[in-house]
Amino acid sequence: MSVMKESLSARMRRLAAEAFKFLTVGGLGYIVDVGLSNVLAYGLGSIPPLLEGSPIKAKIVSTIISMAVVWMGNRLWTYGDRTTGSNLRGISLFIAVNMAGMIITVIPLGVTWYLLDMRDQLTYNISTNIIGVGLAMIFRFYAYRTWVFKEASPDAEVVVEMDEPSTVPDDRD
Secondary structure, three states: OOOOOOOHHHHHHHHHHHHHHHHHHHHHHHHHHHHHHHHHHHOEOOEOOOOOOOHHHHHHHHHHHHHHHHHHHHHHHHOOOOEOOOHHHHHHHHHHHHHHHHHHHHHHHHHHHHHOOOOOHHHHHHHHHHHHHHHHHHHHHHHHHHHHOEOOOOOOOOOOOOOOOOOOOOOOO
């Protein structure tokens, strides 16, 4: 029995569709994350900054809120055809991956803010919302598809080749 494998072009199309959905959901999460982190750290118009002088706290709060947006989008759309095992397992892995992603995101911010003493809004946004988020996005795409939203592995198929029935001499003659 021959098992037909998915062609390379079909796998690439499937991966491209997955990446498009991941980036679309991530883009929405990014808007929530960047907008909220900037409002918290720098304010907006007449809204004063709630976490002025605490950019890492602002980024942590905005990341947690954007995680809720991204969980729903990825769970229901990007990886809706995949399993997380159980809801508790899926959410736990998602949170763990996003906590690691958040650490990746704030490392460039910590370097520019605390080591290089560059505390203007432009440097803040470049270090965390471009460099940090970009690095974390690569990590998350790999981690989501590998650990959080795993493809269901097909049930193992056992094929046993059978010989043609042989005639057994009947000694009752």
